[in-house]
Amino acid sequence: MGGEIESHARVRAYVREQWNALSSSSDADQKITILRDVACLLPTSATKSHPEFKDTESFNKARDIFTKYHYSRFAGNLLDLLSHDWVSDLPRKAIRNVIDEFYLKGSPQDVFPILCTAVYTSPPSYKQSKSVFLLEEFFRLDLLKMIFLNQVEKHSVSTSETVSQAEMWDELVSLISSFPDKMANALKKQISQVFMPSSYIRIISTCLVEGLEKCHMLLLEGKDCSLEFSSQVLGKLCLSGYSETLWKHLLPSLLVFVRRDFVWVRLCERLITGIPDRCMESVIIPVLTSVPWFGMVESLLGDSVVHKHKLQYLLCTKLLLMRYFEQTLLLQNVLGYLASSHTRKPLFKSCMIRVLQVWVDGSAIKRTSYQQHYYLSKALLICLSFVKEGEQNDYQECLGILMRGMQSHLGSSDPKIRSLGMVVAESLTRTLQPHGPQLTFEVDKDESSAQLISLLVPPEDPHTQQAHRNMSGLSLAAGDHRGEVNSGDEVRGSKLQVTTQPDFKEEELDSDDDFQPYDLSDDIKVTEVMTPHYIRDCMEGLIKPESPDQTEACLRAAGQLIRTNPDGLTEISVEFMKILLHLSDEESIPEFSALRFQAMVALTTCCPAQVAEYLTGEFYGENYNLRQRLDILEVLSRAAQDLASPVKQGESDRPKAVQQVSELSSPESWQDVVRKRIEQKTRRFAKGSSQPKPVSVANKFAPVAGLFFFPLLLQYDRKQNTLDLLGRDSLVLSRLVYTLGVVIHAAVHTPIVRQMGATGLEFIWALRYHGDGSVRLSVLFTCAMLFLSVPANFLVNELQQEVTEVKHWLQDVAETDVNTECRKLALQALILLDAALTQEFQSATIS
Structure with a gap:
């Protein structure tokens, strides 16, 4: 001593x-x-x-x-x-x-x-x-590499030396993780290329790989080693924002290592799971989004999810229920990792039940975005892909949860939510009770539903797929060596096997069987029912049809008859609209809904005062279903747009069909033909417009705009047995608010638009915090149409206080609303409002 x-x-x-x-x-x-x-x-x-x-x-x-x-x-x-x-x-x-x-x-x-x-x-x-x-x-x-290699060797030290070593590690980890940022702050534009993040992170990944290789060598020699320092550096760098770049260089080497032996599997697991808990999320998410197959996740994480509470919370709760990712691979890796071992199977089952409970919750459906709900739907379908044959009885609890929550999806006003509910319900019942009763729906096949259904097949190991491709290539190559004659014989033999029927003899065949059948695919159906030429005949054919063909013929002719024969239509317009509104597709007529809608719009356009008064009055009637009420709103909005659209000169009272007939019946003279050819080949260099000025025409919607708007606001808060706008029928409410926005925009430049704007602003203000996202979207759309249509001077002078409150509300929606579409639409409405106010202030300053 x-x-x-x-x-x-x-x-x-x-x-x-x-x-x-x-x-x-x-x-x-x-x-x-x-x-x-x-x-x-x-x-x-x-x-x-x-x-x-x-x-x-x-x-x-x-x-x-x-x-x-x-x-x-x-x-x-x-x-x-x-x-x-x-x-x-x-x-x-x-x-x-x-x-x-x-x-x-x-x-x-x-x-x-x-x-x-x-x-x-x-x-x-x-x-x-x-x-x-x-x-x-x-x-x-490569002296930085020596730091990692020196820390890998495990030495026996005293307690005081352990404390000093921990302090030294903390300092080194902090310096290594913050090195690119601090060097950039100190050197500004004079920084060396070696110190740039791209080069520096590549060096760090090389140091980590060589540290793993030294650990592997020490273990084979029977010596102790430690990956604690490497894990701390890895976690701190990922937490500092370099996770994607680091894993891009590091992960390929780890995936090669874990396929070699069990020692490498344990080393990679210790490297990743030995990171501090505060860095776990920033490290695990890039791994789960980059590993190509869930079987490799097991090699990198082992069974650490069972005993590490932070990792278990991250994989089983946060990544599934609190966040969402566009990459489907992350969900497949998480759920496949949990389902691939009997020790993790209980966690997989609990995750599936919790995801399903959140998925069926009506409150969560209304208050979360569609992307989040679609993410949960993908998680459920991926869970089903990992339910093996014979394990269905362990998941019967999921069927009870599904049945209790299907109403939340089928009653949603968003068609995409309803489609998600149908696809998931069908898949879940088909998987969990393959031999029992199953739910079936008519689901529109779109890209989202196709992607969901494809998730029912679990992903395969990409190395296995590559091996299959190699084997198929070898088989094809072997077939090439047999020669073209053999392959041709095989084809001819297969054809002969299909076409030859030994049960019939050649002499028993009829000679007519050798003829080729006619191609009838382009033939036009011929019917004996006459097409009606008068409106009253059309009405009678719809009321009392003699055959399904007559109903179809009357319905196809209704729209054209209404537009070509407006004389005398006023007296029978309400009766005709009543027939069309109550008409049902009992004969399964092709394009029934489109033909009926065209006829109703044509009738409302030709007789707007009478038909609009009838439709707005019947909208709150008692004996109507939701489909009919939605049809009323759709017809009113389309007719308002048609009436407000300006028509070309000479087309105001003449349908296109009549114009085409008149043009064909009056051939051009030779002078007109020559004049047109000269005009086509003449180049003009004079200033000014060569086209005539447009002729102003009367706005057909201006006199009847109030009939389309104000009656729809009278009874919206009245609850009926068949209609509860402020309750269960939020789909109709959202369509009503949307229709009001369309009508306000159609009434632009009309005197009554000011009153409509003030009334509409008061109406939508009461619905601004509605729980259904589709209603909020309609409110924001109507608000945008109001700013676009109502004169800016009226907004500033008469509605100043209301507009100020609406502006603050729109800013709040653009920042905090859970619905992505609502945030986008609120931002667009703010832009329209600012543009209108800016234009008004500029004009006031100039004057």
């Missing part, structure tokens, strides 16, 4: 003496001599003797003590001493051989913090430039 204390005192005195001489000396040779003597005590120095410590034992002790206790302070003080004046009398070769090697041959875990601190804390100077140069050499000589 006394000898140890004496050695420490002797080394301390020697280092102090040399530093005092170095800092006060002005002789270049003396400086070089002092630095060379001190450099002999470096651990990588090739010198075996020292003038102060002459025997080998004392020299080795002095080297260990200097490296452990004095090197960091001496190297840091030497950097502070460096300046242009101090090194001006030193030969360039001496600076490179003595000063540079003093840092590049020192302990890497001590040198790296010293150089980084010198760069961060120094202004532009010789000291900073020298530190940057030394760091570049540090990276070039």
Whole structure:
């Protein structure tokens, strides 16, 4: 013990003496001599003797003590001493051989913090430039890799040394993870390419891989090793925002390692799961979105999800229920990893039940975005893909949860939500009770439903798929060696096997069977029903049809008859609309809905006052279903747009069919033909428009706009047995609000639009916080149409307080609404409002 204390005192005195001489000396040779003597005590120095410590034992002790206790302070003080004046009398070769090697041959875990601190804390100077140069050499000589390799070896140390080692690790981890950012802050545009994130992260990934390889070698030799330092660096770098770049370089090597042996599997698992809990999410998510198959996730994570609570919360709760990702691969990796082992199977089952409970919750459907709900639907379909044959009885609880929550989907006003409910319900009942009663719906096949159905097939190992492709390639190649004659014989043999029927004899076949049948695919159906030529005949055919063909003929002719024979239509328009409104498709007529809708729109356009008054009055009637009420709103909105649309000169009262007939019946004269040819080949260079000015026509919608709008607002808050707009029938309410917006926009430039705007703003203000997202979307649409149609001076002068409140509400919706479409539409409404107000203020300033 006394000898140890004496050695420490002797080394301390020697280092102090040399530093005092170095800092006060002005002789270049003396400086070089002092630095060379001190450099002999470096651990990588090739010198075996020292003038102060002459025997080998004392020299080795002095080297260990200097490296452990004095090197960091001496190297840091030497950097502070460096300046242009101090090194001006030193030969360039001496600076490179003595000063540079003093840092590049020192302990890497001590040198790296010293150089980084010198760069961060120094202004532009010789000291900073020298530190940057030394760091570049540090990276070039792979000394950063030595830090990782040194920390891999596990040594037996005392408690005090363990504390100091933990402090050193924290400092190194912090420096390594923040190195690119701090270097950029210190050097600005003068930063070296080596220190850029792309190059630096590639170096770090190489260090991590070589650290794993050294661990593997130590384990094969029966020695202890540690990946704690590497895990901390990995977690801190991912937490600092370099996760995608780091895993892009690191993951391919890990996927190769885990296919070699079980030792590599354990090493990769320790590297990933040994990260601190605060870094877990930033590390795991890039892994789950990049690993091509869920079987490899098991090799990287093992069974750590069972005993690590942070990882279990992340995989089983947060990634499934609190976040959503566009990549389907993440869900397949998470759920496939949980379902691929009997130890994790209980977690998989609980996850499936919890996801289903959230999926059927009506409150969650209304208050979450469609993307989140679609994400949950994908999770459920992926869960079903991992339910194996014979395990259906373990998941019968899911069927009860599904039946209790299907009403929330089928009663939703969003057709996409209803479609998701149908697809998931069909798939779940088909998988969990393949031999029992199943739910079936008429689902429109679109891209979303097709993607969901494709998830019922679990993904395969890409290496297996590649092997199958290689085998098929080999079989094809083998077939090529057999020759074309053999393959042709096989084809002919297969054809002969299909076409030949041994049960019949050739002489028994009728000669007429050799004739080819006629192609009837393009034939037109011929009907004996006469097409009606008068409106009353059309009405009678719809009321009392003699055959389905007569109903179809009357319905196809209704729209054209209404537009070509407007005379006398006013008296029978309401009766005709009543027939069309109550007409049902009992004969399954093709395009029934479109033909009926065209006829109703034509009738409303030709007789707007009478028909609009009837439809708005019947909208709140008691003996109507939701489909009929939606039809009323659709007809009113379409007719309002048609009435407000300007028509070309000469087309106001003449249908297109009549115009075409008149054009054909009056052939052009030769003068007209010549004049048209001259006009087509004439180039005009005169200024001004060569086209005649448009002729103004009366707005047909202006006199009847109020009939389309105000009656729809009278009884919206009245609850009936067949209609509850403020309750269960939010689908009709959203369509009503949308129709009001369309009518307001159709009434632009009309005198009554001011009153409609004030009334409409008061109406939608009461619905701004509705729980159904489709209603909020309709409210925002109507609000945007109001800003687009109502004069800006009326908004500023008469509705100033209301507009201010609406603006604050729109800003809140654009920032906090859970529905993505609502946020987008609120932002568009704000843009329209700001544009209208800006234009009004500019015009007021000019005047």
